Amino acid sequence: MLAAECxxxxxxxxxxTKAKSMQENLKAYIDLxxxxxxxxxxxxxxxxxxxxxxxxxxxxxxxxxKTALIGTLGFEAGFVLNDYVDKNIDRFDIDNTLTNYWRPxxxxxxxxxxxxxxxxxxxxxxxxxxxxxxxxTLPYPNSLYVxxxxxxxxxxxxxxxxxxxxxxYPIAQLLGRTDFTLFPVAGYLCYGHPDKTMLLYMFFIYPxxxxxxxxxxxxxxxxxxxxGMKSITVLYGIKGTKYWITGFVLLHLLTTTLFxxxxxxxxxxGFLAGFVLLAGSNLYLWKEKSPGAGMxxxxxxxxxxxxxxxxxxxxxxx
Numbered sequence: 001m002l003a004a005e006c007x008x009x010x011x012x013x014x015x016x017t018k019a020k021s022m023q024e025n026l027k028a029y030i031d032l033x034x035x036x037x038x039x040x041x042x043x044x045x046x047x048x049x050x051x052x053x054x055x056x057x058x059x060x061x062x063x064x065x066k067t068a069l070i071g072t073l074g075f076e077a078g079f080v081l082n083d084y085v086d087k088n089i090d091r092f093d094i095d096n097t098l099t100n101y102w103r104p105x106x107x108x109x110x111x112x113x114x115x116x117x118x119x120x121x122x123x124x125x126x127x128x129x130x131x132x133x134x135x136x137t138l139p140y141p142n143s144l145y146v147x148x149x150x151x152x153x154x155x156x157x158x159x160x161x162x163x164x165x166x167x168x169y170p171i172a173q174l175l176g177r178t179d180f181t182l183f184p185v186a187g188y189l190c191y192g193h194p195d196k197t198m199l200l201y202m203f204f205i206y207p208x209x210x211x212x213x214x215x216x217x218x219x220x221x222x223x224x225x226x227x228g229m230k231s232i233t234v235l236y237g238i239k240g241t242k243y244w245i246t247g248f249v250l251l252h253l254l255t256t257t258l259f260x261x262x263x264x265x266x267x268x269x270g271f272l273a274g275f276v277l278l279a280g281s282n283l284y285l286w287k288e289k290s291p292g293a294g295m296x297x298x299x300x301x302x303x304x305x306x307x308x309x310x311x312x313x314x315x316x317x318x
Contacts, residue, residue: 028114031103032083032123033076040306045071047309048184048201050316051262052192067190070134074150075183077127080120081154083110085161087117089229095222097295128154138190145189153179153186167230173217177209184309197262204259207252211278212301214244215285218294246282253278266318270311274304 030036049067053059083090091111093099100106109115128150135147160176181202188198217224217231218241224231233241253275260268281297288296 024114027105028107028109028112029123031105031107032080032109032115032120034079034102034104035076036104037102037302038072038076040302040309041075042068042072043313044184044305044309045075045187047312048187048198049190050313051197051201052188052190054316055195055197056192058191063191066134066137067187070131070146070190071183071187073127073131073134074153074186077124077131078153078157078179080124080127081157082161083108084117084120084124085158087111087120089165089227092227093223094226095220097292098216098220098223101295101298142190142193145194146186149182149186149189153182164230165228168235170230170232170235172230173210173213173232177213178206180209181206200255200259200262203255204252207248207255208301208305211245211248211252214241214248215294215298215301217241218245219292219298242285245285249278249282263312264315264318266315267311270307270314274307277301277304277307 046064046068049064087110090108093108093111096106099108107114110117110120131150132147135150136143138146156176156179160172160179163172163176184205185198185202188201192198214232217233218238220231221233221238223229224234232244236244256271256275260271263271277300281300284297285293287293
């Protein structure tokens with residue numbers, strides 16, 4: 001009887017231990033993929049798709065769902081690639097402000113040892129592999145357009161992560177965020193073809209991406225100094241970074257006026273709401289003196305992006 005009770009207790013302890021281990025692994029993979037931001041990526045990606053539907057006619061739920069999955073897997077792979085390339089240098093982080101924002105369980109899983117670099121690489125290969133299969137189910141030449149953008153985006157992301165460790169000018173930043181710029185463009189090209197609307201979307205989103213990058217660099221100043229990164233703020237200081245952010249926001253507003261000519265009424269109102277948020281964010285940024293102010297307005301930049309994407313989609317659905 002006593003032996004049976006011991007065996008039962010051992011079994012229960014083993015089950016509980018394994019359950020806790022699985023829970024910790026799940027948390028680590030959620031942090032690796034920043035999964036709490038997952039809903040925005042298919043919406044943003046499909047905002048390009050619906051513009052293609054509007055321009056070229058037709059609509060398909062199956063293509064929409066496939067496109068949403070391509071965008072989601074593609075962006076998640078980008079996050080994993082980011083962590084894999086920086087797997088060694090991320091150990092030198094001294095400020096967890098951005099980590100706590102971007103990762104729901106507030107930990108970088110590779111430097112912490114929760115996920116090995118080998119396992120992260122396998123996750124990256126799996127995501128890219130599955131996405132490649134999905135992309136090549138698109139009609140030709142759309143499949144070639146999207147696959148080429150995927151290869152370019154991952155290459156330029158790796159370049160960005162490595163180049164910003166040693167540079168005198170912000171070459172890494174100016175080239176690196178073209179990957180984000182091409183993200184909704186790839187959504188457009190899942191159905192459409194290279195044209196004026198595609199170019200206008202690129203011109204519209206690139207300045208926003210550069211302003212957003214500057215804001216992240218402002219917030220992450222202490223970590224970038226500790227890691228020897230040549231971020232915007234390390235290169236130009238806090239005031240210089242504020243000029244960078246505001247300058248690109250102003251350029252963003254200018255390029256938006258061109259993009260809006262191809263959009264409808266709902267998008268006009270949505271974009272106006274986004275402008276108000278960006279303007280208020282910049283005013284607050286200049287009013288406050290510390291880099292910590294950037295953390296308070298970073299969510300507003302992300303809300304603005306969501307408003308843009310949703311208003312474009314609603315414009316098409318209207």
